[in-house]
Amino acid sequence: MFNSLKAQAPDKILALMGQFRADPRTDKIDLGVGVYKDAEGRTPVMRAIKSAEKQLWETETSKTYTALAGEPAFHAAMAEMVLGAGYPADRLSCLATVGGTGACRQAFELARLANPGCTVWVSDPTWPNHLSILAFMKQDTKLYRYFDSAARAVAFDAMMEDLQAIKAGDVVLLHGCCHNPTGANLTLEQWAAVADLLEAKGAVPMIDLAYQGFGDGLEEDAAGTRLIASRLPEVMIAASCSKNFGIYRERTGCLLVLSDAASKDVTQGTLAYLNRQNYSFSPDHGARLVTMVLTDPTLRAEWMTELEEVRKGMLGLREQLAAELRQLSNSDRFDFVARHRGMFSRLGASPEQVEKMRVDNAIYMVGDSRLNIAGLNAKTVPILARAIIAAGV
Ligand code: PLP
Numbered sequence: 001m002f003n004s005l006k007a008q009a010p011d012k013i014l015a016l017m018g019q020f021r022a023d024p025r026t027d028k029i030d031l032g033v034g035v036y037k038d039a040e041g042r043t044p045v046m047r048a049i050k051s052a053e054k055q056l057w058e059t060e061t062s063k064t065y066t067a068l069a070g071e072p073a074f075h076a077a078m079a080e081m082v083l084g085a086g087y088p089a090d091r092l093s094c095l096a097t098v099g100g101t102g103a104c105r106q107a108f109e110l111a112r113l114a115n116p117g118c119t120v121w122v123s124d125p126t127w128p129n130h131l132s133i134l135a136f137m138k139q140d141t142k143l144y145r146y147f148d149s150a151a152r153a154v155a156f157d158a159m160m161e162d163l164q165a166i167k168a169g170d171v172v173l174l175h176g177c178c179h180n181p182t183g184a185n186l187t188l189e190q191w192a193a194v195a196d197l198l199e200a201k202g203a204v205p206m207i208d209l210a211y212q213g214f215g216d217g218l219e220e221d222a223a224g225t226r227l228i229a230s231r232l233p234e235v236m237i238a239a240s241c242s243k244n245f246g247i248y249r250e251r252t253g254c255l256l257v258l259s260d261a262a263s264k265d266v267t268q269g270t271l272a273y274l275n276r277q278n279y280s281f282s283p284d285h286g287a288r289l290v291t292m293v294l295t296d297p298t299l300r301a302e303w304m305t306e307l308e309e310v311r312k313g314m315l316g317l318r319e320q321l322a323a324e325l326r327q328l329s330n331s332d333r334f335d336f337v338a339r340h341r342g343m344f345s346r347l348g349a350s351p352e353q354v355e356k357m358r359v360d361n362a363i364y365m366v367g368d369s370r371l372n373i374a375g376l377n378a379k380t381v382p383i384l385a386r387a388i389i390a391a392g393v
């Protein structure tokens with residue numbers, strides 16, 4: 001039967017990782033996959049995570065199964081990080097998931113169970129895996145305009161115009177912060193306008209929060225999510241711990257669902273059911289480390305310090321790249337690089353220009369000209385800036 005299988009198109013971002021590895025040039029620069037790298041190009045295990053792992057090794061006495069939906073302590077720690085200390089526990093259901101991707105998948109599954117006829121609305125562009133999973137699920141999906149490619153900024157009027165067509169019970173997927181792939185984000189006023197619209201239409205927001213702490217700060221990056229959560233009766237939040245705790249391969253994430261209090265028990269039960277149908281228990285190791293880091297004041301302080309170093313490092317690189325491009329182009333047309341937040345910016349280069357930078361300069365960025373700021377350092381910023389100008393961007 002397997003000879004009936006058709007080859008699947010590879011994930012373009014993951015395929016680029018392989019292409020980069022195979023390039024023999026020693027001065028190559030990887031601005032592809034969304035993984036944080038320090039100035040030496042390393043993706044370190046964060047100091048607080050190392051300490052927590054040591055403590056865990058010393059104190060853990062069993063690796064028997066945990067709860068199907070994950071540990072309540074992990075739920076509480078994640079709810080507080082994402083929603084703030086005063087989160088409405090009586091309306092909140094939580095599920096430990098296999099990374100942020102697993103949280104997105106389970107959110108789509110939950111929406112489909114609750115409202116089989118719903119449409120999921122996603123930003124154009126969005127993280128390709130959103131579209132890939134939705135297509136695999138045969139989920140009715142529509143795009144809303146999001147990015148003004150000339151201004152490299154949010155096309156807010158177009159977004160709101162497209163979202164006028166949403167129906168009650170539709171799901172609207174929003175990036176909580178650090179939009180992937182564009183780097184362009186909603187202001188708090190714009191979040192409020194989106195909340196008004198979703199409220200008026202009776203649609204359900206689904207917020208993908210994969211980079212909390214990578215934009216303007218841990219609290220600041222949750223502001224849009226918290227505003228939505230305070231305004232809407234039903235909200236889904238897919239939170240990833242891969243980036244902000246640097247535990248990519250541990251596969252740690254959490255789906256938070258706000259419902260009315262009367263539906264909470266059934267919602268919570270349905271979440272556990274979704275884990276059981278797919279893989280029973282989610283990985284526990286990363287979730288346990290995250291719980292320890294968030295709840296132990298010493299570990300938390302250590303983590304916050306490192307997370308701020310990471311965030312400020314990326315902001316510094318943005319400033320440097322924007323300044324370099326201002327000088328080389330004798331214009332302010334690249335200042336958006338400093339205005340964007342998170343790991344990514346969409347440069348606005350054509351596929352041919354992206355290819356030229358790869359061939360001529362061994363600079364690897366995603367084909368839509370998304371670049372990972374963390375792939376740069378003080379020495380490579382001028383090299384990239386010159387390549388961008390030479391490619392005619
Ligand atoms: N959502 C977005 C927008 C992402 O960029 C990512 C990528 O890392 C994820 C979700 C999921 O991350 P993970 O499954 O590695 O936690």
Ligand code: TYF
Pocket residue numbers: 011013014032033034035127129180
């Ligand atoms: O967008 C990125 O680069 C990250 C990493 O299937 C990633 O989110 C990319 C593709 C994928 C899973 C993770």
